Amino acid sequence: MVASPREARANPHDIFGFGSRGPAMGNAQAADASDVSAVYYNPAGLVRAKGLVLQVGYFRASHHLSTNGTDNQVDPVSGLTFGLVAPGELFGTRFAFGLGAHLPDARISRVRAFRQEQPRWELYDNRNQRLTLTAALAVAVTDWLELGAGLSFMSSTVGRLDITGSANIFAPEQSQLRHEVDADLTAVRYPHVGARVALSDRVALALVYRHEFQLGLDLSANLKGDISGLTTAKYDLATSSVNNFLPRQVVLGGSWLLTDRLRVNVDATWIEWSAYVAPVATLSVGLDIPPPVGGWPATITPPETPAPIRIVPLRMQNRLVPHVGVEWQAIDERSVAGFVRAGYEHQRTPIPAQTGSVSYIDRDRHTGSLGLGVVWKHPGEVMPGSLALDMHAQLSVMPEALTLKASPADLVGDFRAGGTIWNLGATVTATFDGPGRCVSDGTAKAPGKVGLR
Amino acid sequence: MTFVRGAALPFWCLVLGACATIGSDGLGDVGLPSAGVGPFRRLTSDEVPGIAPFVLDGDGGYREAAVLSESPETTEVVLYAGATGQGRDGIPVGPVIVRSLAKDGRSFVGTGNGPGRGTQLALAASEAWEAGGVHSPFAIRVDAQILLFYAGSQGGIGVARASAVEGPYTKDPAPVLDAKDAAREEGGAPRAPTVYIDGDTLHLFYATPAGLFEAVSPRSAIAFRRVDANPSTSALDPVLTRAPDVDPKSLGPGEKPPFDERAVGDPCVALRTTPAGRPHVRVLYTGTSLAGTTAIGFAARYGHEGPLVRQVIPIYAAKGKERAPALLDLGAKGYLYVTEPRTDGRDGVGGSFFPASGDPGPLVPAE
Numbered sequence: 041m042v043a044s045p046r047e048a049r050a051n052p053h054d055i056f057g058f059g060s061r062g063p064a065m066g067n068a069q070a071a072d073a074s075d076v077s078a079v080y081y082n083p084a085g086l087v088r089a090k091g092l093v094l095q096v097g098y099f100r101a102s103h104h105l106s107t108n109g110t111d112n113q114v115d116p117v118s119g120l121t122f123g124l125v126a127p128g129e130l131f132g133t134r135f136a137f138g139l140g141a142h143l144p145d146a147r148i149s150r151v152r153a154f155r156q157e158q159p160r161w162e163l164y165d166n167r168n169q170r171l172t173l174t175a176a177l178a179v180a181v182t183d184w185l186e187l188g189a190g191l192s193f194m195s196s197t198v199g200r201l202d203i204t205g206s207a208n209i210f211a212p213e214q215s216q217l218r219h220e221v222d223a224d225l226t227a228v229r230y231p232h233v234g235a236r237v238a239l240s241d242r243v244a245l246a247l248v249y250r251h252e253f254q255l256g257l258d259l260s261a262n263l264k265g266d267i268s269g270l271t272t273a274k275y276d277l278a279t280s281s282v283n284n285f286l287p288r289q290v291v292l293g294g295s296w297l298l299t300d301r302l303r304v305n306v307d308a309t310w311i312e313w314s315a316y317v318a319p320v321a322t323l324s325v326g327l328d329i330p331p332p333v334g335g336w337p338a339t340i341t342p343p344e345t346p347a348p349i350r351i352v353p354l355r356m357q358n359r360l361v362p363h364v365g366v367e368w369q370a371i372d373e374r375s376v377a378g379f380v381r382a383g384y385e386h387q388r389t390p391i392p393a394q395t396g397s398v399s400y401i402d403r404d405r406h407t408g409s410l411g412l413g414v415v416w417k418h419p420g421e422v423m424p425g426s427l428a429l430d431m432h433a434q435l436s437v438m439p440e441a442l443t444l445k446a447s448p449a450d451l452v453g454d455f456r457a458g459g460t461i462w463n464l465g466a467t468v469t470a471t472f473d474g475p476g477r478c479v480s481d482g483t484a485k486a487p488g489k490v491g492l493r
Numbered sequence: 494m495t496f497v498r499g500a501a502l503p504f505w506c507l508v509l510g511a512c513a514t515i516g517s518d519g520l521g522d523v524g525l526p527s528a529g530v531g532p533f534r535r536l537t538s539d540e541v542p543g544i545a546p547f548v549l550d551g552d553g554g555y556r557e558a559a560v561l562s563e564s565p566e567t568t569e570v571v572l573y574a575g576a577t578g579q580g581r582d583g584i585p586v587g588p589v590i591v592r593s594l595a596k597d598g599r600s601f602v603g604t605g606n607g608p609g610r611g612t613q614l615a616l617a618a619s620e621a622w623e624a625g626g627v628h629s630p631f632a633i634r635v636d637a638q639i640l641l642f643y644a645g646s647q648g649g650i651g652v653a654r655a656s657a658v659e660g661p662y663t664k665d666p667a668p669v670l671d672a673k674d675a676a677r678e679e680g681g682a683p684r685a686p687t688v689y690i691d692g693d694t695l696h697l698f699y700a701t702p703a704g705l706f707e708a709v710s711p712r713s714a715i716a717f718r719r720v721d722a723n724p725s726t727s728a729l730d731p732v733l734t735r736a737p738d739v740d741p742k743s744l745g746p747g748e749k750p751p752f753d754e755r756a757v758g759d760p761c762v763a764l765r766t767t768p769a770g771r772p773h774v775r776v777l778y779t780g781t782s783l784a785g786t787t788a789i790g791f792a793a794r795y796g797h798e799g800p801l802v803r804q805v806i807p808i809y810a811a812k813g814k815e816r817a818p819a820l821l822d823l824g825a826k827g828y829l830y831v832t833e834p835r836t837d838g839r840d841g842v843g844g845s846f847f848p849a850s851g852d853p854g855p856l857v858p859a860e
Contacts, residue, residue, distance in 0.1 A: 074587050090601065106524070107524065107525060107526045108524070108526050110523070110524030110825070111523070111524065112522070112523055112524055112525060113522075113523040113524075133545060146741045155532070156524075158522075158525065159525045159526055160522075160525075211500065219856075319702055399526070442769050444769055445805075446758065448773060448774075448793035448795045448801075448802050449791060449792055449793045449801075449802040449803055450528060450803035450804075451527070451528050451530065451532075451791070451804065451806075451808070452525075452526050452528060453526065453527065453528035453529075453767055453768075453773065454526075454767035454768050454769040454771060454773075455526030455768055456768045456769075457526075485680075
């Protein structure tokens with residue numbers, strides 16, 4: 041394991057969105073989100089929360105990605121998303137604090153190591169299956185300008201393994217080895233900022249910047265011990281890799297309330313994939329096994345120092361990802377509102393054709409989504425405010441395509457790859473009556489009807 | 494108070510959601526694309542009890558194995574191997590070719606015994622050109638026949654035919670590739686035959702001191718003629734030669750010279766069609782380093798003409814003494830059989846499995 045490359049990883053929201061309303065609308069939310077999901081889409085939107093917002097949801101994204109007709113059983117991404125938004129006012133300026141998290145239900149994190157040559161679904165396999173935590177703060181500078189900033193937290197891994205003792209290669213069961221493990225998960229923070237400009241009661245624009253981050257995985261192993269009384273072996277190994285890389289992103293978004301019941305959102309996300317760091321470990325090995333007096337027995341072949349890994353660079357290409365979402369308010373009764381949502385996004389694969397000795401598999405991704413939302417405006421005595429249930433279904437289609445290997449001696453060879461990803465989920469949002477202040481996004485309701493987006 | 498009651502709802506949703514989900518082991522890495530030539534791992538003592546990593550060893554010094562699958566999907570295989578007869582159990586003295594059977598690809602009949610005890614005699618020397626020994630078997634089904642190619646003790650390649658695995662194997666009296674006809678560029682007699690079928694043509698790869706060469710024959714009537722891998726030159730070019738010399742000073746720290754810098758030999762060919770529809774001629778071979786260690790290499794070409802392109806990384810190397818590969822390609826999995834020395838210096842046929850993280854399945858002892 042330690043002599044092998046590492047996979048890159050990121051966070052699940054870049055692929056699947058946050059909550060349910062965003063995924064249902066093609067993740068075109070930069071100028072629209074004002075609930076907990078704004079901690080990801082655009083922290084500036086938090087300030088438009090009409091009161092304390094508590095949100096909890098669950099989603100499951102199932103990969104059905106195959107090569108040569110065989111499902112590669114890429115891990116699903118599933119778990120809770122939850123968070124809160126707490127708005128307030130200070131010296132006449134509105135502000136809000138938001139906290140959002142994704143808690144995977146299968147495992148908090150997973151570290152695997154592969155040979156550089158092993159094929160993998162680079163953007164999906166073991167990349168998005170991880171815990172995320174984001175905190176953000178937003179301020180309404182004027183009635184038309186809102187600013188926000190947030191920090192996301194991840195952890196790097198630094199580990200050390202020491203093994204000492206004696207190894208009996210003639211009778212392995214008589215070996216006596218002691219081991220010590222020392223591992224640290226060190227915090228890594230990366231910022232993101234956003235701005236939202238309300239051009240009118242019905243039109244808003246937004247600009248969001250998400251900084252890149254990378255998590256290191258540094259492991260060292262030190263083995264020292266006696267080998268069957270013949271000699272003393274010493275083996276020092278250190279490996280370092282970028283375990284998790286998220287490229288810089290810039291999102292330009294717009295939201296337009298076409299009619300009182302129909303909203304259209306459009307986002308364009310620029311992703312700096314060209315900065316991507318190949319998930320390959322650098323390796324430093326020191327092996328010292330002096331031959332015993334008289335030389336090695338004929339039946340023993342002493343191990344050799346592993347050859348260094350010649351890293352094949354992965355040159356990804358920057359991509360502009362369009363997102364489109366629509367929301368139609370189908371029901372607008374006194375106590376209940378109902379929404380129908382749809383969206384689409386398209387990402388051309390940033391990974392060039394893998395004709396060489398490595399096989400980072402990816403395909404263009406077309407994602408269509410549908411969603412429903414129901415808002416119970418005045419639950420009565422249960423809670424002052426509103427209670428919303430949003431559901432989403434998101435289908436990503438990655439058309440099957442061939443990869444032709446240039447060298448017939450390639451160990452992977454030609455392959456077909458493609459598949460689908462289903463993302464299903466639901467979110468419950470409780471919005472408590474706040475100060476009842478109107479906001480100028482066209483969706484604000486009278487003070488007595490707070491709680492709607 | 495109302496607020497507290499309201500806040501309790503999402504709280505309980507959170508708690509219930511958390512309780513409703515259970516952690517699990519990670520998935521992935523299943524059915525990954527592969528050229529079908531590894532990475533292999535040595536069979537374990539659970540998979541070949543008592544003799545791991547060998548699948549066939551015994552007094553015969555079994556070596557230079559070849560496998561013939563009963564069908565493309567099953568692990569029921571016939572293994573042909575060179576052996577040394579001791580004049581017992583109906584086996585003549587000297588180098589012979591025996592056969593054995595396994596239903597699971599690894600539990601071969603006769604393991605632990607000498608030739609004639611479980612393993613059956615397939616071929617013994619009888620012709621003058623064989624010089625008293627038969628070696629390096631390779632078996633292939635052609636139409637209704639099994640063709641068993643082999644080499645004589647002084648080189649040269651012959652063929653024997655049988656209508657069933659059990660034999661009898663009837664030899665063509667003359668070699669199909671005579672040692673006396675060796676081209677100057679070959680540097681010596683042809684050995685270690687391996688054959689694949691391309692429509693109406695049989696392609697024969699063989700080893701010589703100068704590398705691996707190719708000959709072709711009509712399928713209907715065997716008559717091989719040598720093929721130049723590079724017709725643009727006047728000389729007879731091999732399909733594969735040893736790796737070019739590398740100046741040790743040019744190597745980086747820890748970097749090793751090519752594993753096949755001294756010689757290449759013992760080819761084993763396996764044809765497949767890639768998912769893109771390209772014919773993929775794969776050849777495993779023994780690579781010998783300047784230090785004298787051996788490892789299993791891989792070379793291939795698309796289509797049925799021209800030289801093979803070598804993979805710079807050996808596909809299998811355990812102790813630096815593995816040679817003479819034989820591939821059982823079952824698609825998503827497979828076995829690699831190699832000749833390797835036992836601790837007593839005698840040869841045996843060792844086994845390894847692909848994919849390395851896979852399970853070859855339960856043992857199925859042959860009757």
